């Protein structure tokens with residue numbers, strides 16, 4: 001297999017001293033659907049900006065399609081499509097004009113461009129709204145327009161920074177289907193960051209998990225999940241007065257110490273997640289232990305490990321829905337980082 | 340070479356944005372029109388004062404100043420559009436395409452120059468209706484428009500550099516508004532230099548607006564060769580342009596690198 005992205009010991013330190021990327025190495029094969037996951041501030045967008053020639057790395061090496069990101073940036077730009085996390089469309093141009101401009105700047109012209117634009121507008125469901133100003137589009141429509149405009153010049157590699165954040169579930173599903181189809185039928189390599197771990201699990205052939213500028217895990221979703229080697233049991237509790245707070249979680253942890261087969265216990269927001277071998281056999285023990293104490297179990301949820309658990313294990317964080325909502329309401333870009 | 344076609348696409352984009360936001364043109368034209376219609380009427384008996392060029396109306400005198408005021412204040416807003424492009428991520432989106440980098444700046448500058456020219460034509464037509472005449476005819480008018488647009492271009496450099504530095508449209512607007520009137524009043528835009536207190540006369544001598552105004556005024560009142568004002572003004576504007584464009588290029592390189 002040919003490597004289309006190769007990154008070695010890449011670092012980036014922003015002008016204010018923030019070490020956003022701290023020595024990461026990975027590679028992406030041609031035609032791969034590659035996931036780059038991590039909590040907020042992990043350095044995902046920064047990495048994408050370096051690979052897409054928008055930011056200069058501090059050290060390390062990186063190549064895209066065999067081209068050096070520093071010395072051969074113009075050639076790379078011809079071959080990649082980049083959708084940034086902060087949706088950017090020109091609000092005063094219509095959807096179609098936005099796409100035509102993008103095409104023109106990518107050296108496409110005439111009938112070929114017009115047909116391409118028409119078909120893409122169709123794909124993202126903006127045919128009717130094509131001649132309306134993009135400023136009057138809804139957030140989800142803008143996001144779809146942005147995605148479509150990135151595809152105009154038929155890139156070989158697509159960098160998508162949270163392409164479905166802020167879309168309603170239906171549209172999200174459509175976009176995932178389309179990306180899957182692009183990847184499968186046209187062989188386009190996709191480099192993706194997302195907060196939707198279930199989709200990442202389903203679509204990505206390989207994943208990296210980054211945290212605080214470092215890669216903490218990489219492999220296929222199956223590999224990563226099997227590394228956990230345990231089932232996940234998530235519980236919520238309350239005490240005699242019906243309260244549930246951190247001190248109760250601490251008490252719960254104490255209680256769990258008496259139980260066998262537990263590999264790990266982590267805080268999962270409103271409860272605890274226990275990783276234990278053979279979860280099915282473990283649950284009765286768990287229930288008995290709590291029965292004897294003054295802590296009541298409110299819910300028990302047993303599952304085989306998911307990407308969520310992988311994420312939690314390596315980063316100590318769960319991706320929460322609140323975070324997603326915060327993200328969509330702040331769609332303004334911070335602008336380009338200075339060198 | 341795609342520089343030319345890329346510039347053209349971005350020029351057209353800028354014009355479309357402008358036409359779809361007519362309120363912006365309205366705002367820039369509002370002040371000069373008030374000056375043209377009300378101010379010149381209010382001060383119409385200025386021409387009776389000793390030291391005023393004999394035999395002309397105040398409107399005939401002040402039109403040059405109003406034209407350059409318009410160019411000046413429009414130019415100082417030029418930076419706001421690049422601030423928008425930076426803050427809305429559109430610049431970044433352009434930068435990941437193959438677009439010839441200088442085209443981003445050239446598209447901007449050419450559309451700004453075009454905008455100032457159109458606004459100047461509107462003011463000229465209105466001034467004509469009110470009785471303003473240009474002695475040198477159409478060639479003179481074209482030369483006037485060239486000087487005005489060149490003047491605007493030179494100053495838009497300040498605004499662009501400032502916009503890229505601060506990334507704040509408010510700052511660009513604020514500084515533009517802050518500079519316009521002091522510089523305008525301390526120039527020969529609205530009154531002959533002999534009307535000013537002596538310290539202001541000194542300021543006016545170094546005020547670039549004075550040079551541009553004198554050239555445009557000479558083209559309307561006298562002829563092409565009556566004074567050196569035209570050549571002088573082009574020299575002064577070129578000097579400003581070199582300075583402001585260097586600043587703009589420097590900032591642009593930093594933003595684009």
Ligand SMILES: Nc1ncnc2c1ncn2[C@@H]1O[C@H](COP(=O)(O)OP(=O)(O)OP(=O)(O)O)[C@@H](O)[C@H]1O
Pocket residue numbers: 014015016018019020038039040041042043044045046047085334335336337338
């Ligand atoms: N222009 C900048 N100047 C200084 N620090 C920056 C800049 N841009 C990002 N950072 C910092 O770099 C770190 C990584 O940011 P980055 O945007 O790459 O994270 P991310 O993984 O994309 O996060 P998210 O999931 O929130 O999008 C963060 O600590 C962030 O505050």
Ligand SMILES: [Mg+2]
Pocket residue numbers: 044045046085161
């Ligand atoms: Mg990000």
